[in-house]
Amino acid sequence: MTTTPISADRTTAVAARATELSKIYGQGETQVVALDRVSVGFRQAELTAIMGPSGSGKSTLMHCVAGLDTFSSGSVRIGDTELGSLKDKQLTKLRRDKIGFIFQAFNLLPTLTALENITLPMDIAGRKPDKQWLDTVIQMVGLSGRLGHRPSQLSGGQQQRVAVARALAARPEIIFGDEPTGNLDSRSGAEVLGFLRNSVRELGQTVVMVTHDPVAAAYADRVVFLADGRIVDELYGPTADSVLDRMKRFDTKGRTS
Numbered sequence: 001m002t003t004t005p006i007s008a009d010r011t012t013a014v015a016a017r018a019t020e021l022s023k024i025y026g027q028g029e030t031q032v033v034a035l036d037r038v039s040v041g042f043r044q045a046e047l048t049a050i051m052g053p054s055g056s057g058k059s060t061l062m063h064c065v066a067g068l069d070t071f072s073s074g075s076v077r078i079g080d081t082e083l084g085s086l087k088d089k090q091l092t093k094l095r096r097d098k099i100g101f102i103f104q105a106f107n108l109l110p111t112l113t114a115l116e117n118i119t120l121p122m123d124i125a126g127r128k129p130d131k132q133w134l135d136t137v138i139q140m141v142g143l144s145g146r147l148g149h150r151p152s153q154l155s156g157g158q159q160q161r162v163a164v165a166r167a168l169a170a171r172p173e174i175i176f177g178d179e180p181t182g183n184l185d186s187r188s189g190a191e192v193l194g195f196l197r198n199s200v201r202e203l204g205q206t207v208v209m210v211t212h213d214p215v216a217a218a219y220a221d222r223v224v225f226l227a228d229g230r231i232v233d234e235l236y237g238p239t240a241d242s243v244l245d246r247m248k249r250f251d252t253k254g255r256t257s
């Protein structure tokens, strides 16, 4: 297995980039350096997995890059836009227009049907869904027969697929997932990961996901490893075995789940 240095210059455009990004919580003795000058780019039409021990800064990195959290120093770019240069309103608009989210707790509205949940972000933004695209996405995640159901009438895996469809439907420049398959059984998880990978391969979607699972990480084009708020390793073309192998190096630092 070969690795490419983090600074490797690839020709593909970068969908999002963090440069010397630091995030420090608290002050004095209670200070926690959650991110310590992290520089990382996420290329277009790539699926990147972020791994690392609990507390290593994975969620913090994702939230900062996605414009959901402020950072202490450094910079973040989504496409050509520097997040630091934006006012709150502009940031909200950028998040709405350019970023899709899939969280572990699916964040579906219980009173809305599956279809209404999928189109909600576009409804809020006042954008008309592209019907053909919407059909493609719904077909891909296999929800055609469940569109009128409310979340409580759906299985966990189906709810997660609604969340995936919601993220894909708006055609965001980049989708972030924080353990998007964390609470699914392995079969549903594999399905959701399959959809995400298809969306990258076939539709050119850019996806960044946090995961603890080497099997999930093997769906990615690249795995970035964090430890103590720093990027410590990177792996291209991962397999579950090669990921596991890398993870063993962190055993002295902490657990990965």
Ligand SMILES: Nc1ncnc2c1ncn2[C@@H]1O[C@H](COP(=O)(O)OP(=O)(O)OP(=O)(O)O)[C@@H](O)[C@H]1O
Residues within 6 Å of the ligand: 025, 026, 032, 033, 034, 052, 053, 054, 055, 056, 057, 058, 059, 060, 061
């Ligand atoms: N609001 C906060 N206030 C203070 N410290 C925080 C806060 N949020 C996170 N931290 C700390 O920042 C560090 C990174 O947290 P983060 O949630 O990014 O870890 P993680 O890698 O996502 O872990 P996990 O795998 O458990 O989800 C941890 O040490 C955590 O305790």
Ligand SMILES: [Mg+2]
Residues within 6 Å of the ligand: 058, 059, 060
């Ligand atoms: Mg986390």
